[in-house]
Amino acid sequence: MAGKVCREARGSPSYLPQARALATVTGPGCPGKLDVMKTAEETAEKTVTAALERIERLDTELCAFIEVWPEEALARAREVDRRVKAGERLPLAGMPIAVKGPTGIPSFAARQLVRAGCVPVGSTAVPGPEREWQTWGRGAHGRTVNPYRRDRTPGGSSAGSAVAVAASMVPLATGSDGAGSVRIPAAWCGVLGLKTTNGLLPSPDRTGLASAGVLARGATEAAAYLRCVLGLRAPVVPLPLTATWSLSLGFADCAPEVAAVARAAAERWSAAGIVRLTDRPLILLDPRRAWYAIRGGAPDAAAPLRAENNRRLDALFAATPLLLTPATPNRPHGHDGPGERYSTALTWAFNVSGHPAMSLPAGFTPDGCPVGLQAVAPHGAEHLLLRLAQAVEAAGRSASFPAEAE
Secondary structure (H helix, E strand, O other): OHHHHHHHHOOOOOOOHHHHOOOOOOOOOOOOOOOOOOOOOOOHHHHHHHHHHHHHHHHHHHOOEEEEOHHHHHHHHHHHHHHHHOOOOOOOOOOEEEEEOOOOOOOHHHHHHHHOOOEEEEEEOEOOOOOOOOOOOEEOOEEOOOOOOOOEOOOOOOHHHHHHHHOOOOOEEEEEEOOOOOHHHHHHHOOEEEEOOOOOOOOOOOOOOOEEEEEEOOHHHHHHHHHHHHOOOOOOOOOOEEEEEOOOOOOOOOOHHHHHHHHHHHHHHHHOOOEEEEOOOOOOOOOHHHHHHHHOOOHHHHHHHHHHHHHHHHHHHHHOOEEEEEOOOOOOOEOOOOOOOOOOOOOOHHHHHOOOEEEEEEEEOOOOOEEEEEEEOOOOOHHHHHHHHHHHHHOOOOOOOOOOOO
């Protein structure tokens, strides 16, 4: 059933056409210009109504939402329609979005998206306090399940946001990433997940490890986020992009079935002329102790390791613009916990270093679990990650759906 939900979800995005026309956008916080393309049949109210109906139909099973706000969302949608009818240009008019956790709307990113015409429809599930590990979520109807495998978690902590996007309840959801909390659920739910450069956007995390991020249906929605939240006007970047492949970053133990899927995706992108792969060696120091030291309020204890890894990453990015790794070393784990492998093994190094990183769908393991391929870029180079995502999307989806998802 869950696999069928996702196959259905991929078919037809429901938000308004202007969300697909982001080459030139306008509105508060968004540079450029876009002529609103709306017919009498295509309104924000109808689009948001369709999203709310889908949430009502699917969320009792998937448990992606803590709260759903039908009355408030429809009121916002009607206001968007009124403003558009009055001649105001809103680049994302009527796009339903979900916001992470109970404090999602006050976030800077969510406010910018609302200013651009997005309509928040609810807050998404995050882990509860009863477990130490964060790769799970709890919604209003129970524990959040992976939309491909109900016996597995969706990852976390942006668990509900990833599920809401994967099941096409919304095309875009906000997230935050302090150790992989956007990239891990994106990988395990088969969607795009971007962690921005640390410090680029406001964050309530005083340690500096967490950065704002987004979970998105694809490159178009990620472009919408970057334009309307960051004001990013991405320069034209020629292909192929030179990329270094690293299976382990020098320390992680990656499951063979995950490694095979991620490497195969990288090779497909190479064959399509999107990337030029190099095997330039990269050996980082395991950041686990440094991450815990910073999180625990002792950044000085992490300073030597952080400085050394930064030196090695600076040398890498001086020679090649992208680093590719599996997003996680493991498949989505069961609801009883992650076992001995750290799901964060390949992601939290870039929370310590602050680099932007994105998980893109890479394919599926033989038992129907999604795998993500992580791309990392130099500080402030989100445009390179977006260019990669756009090229991969233009070349066709990086993986087909599994024949059967249990």
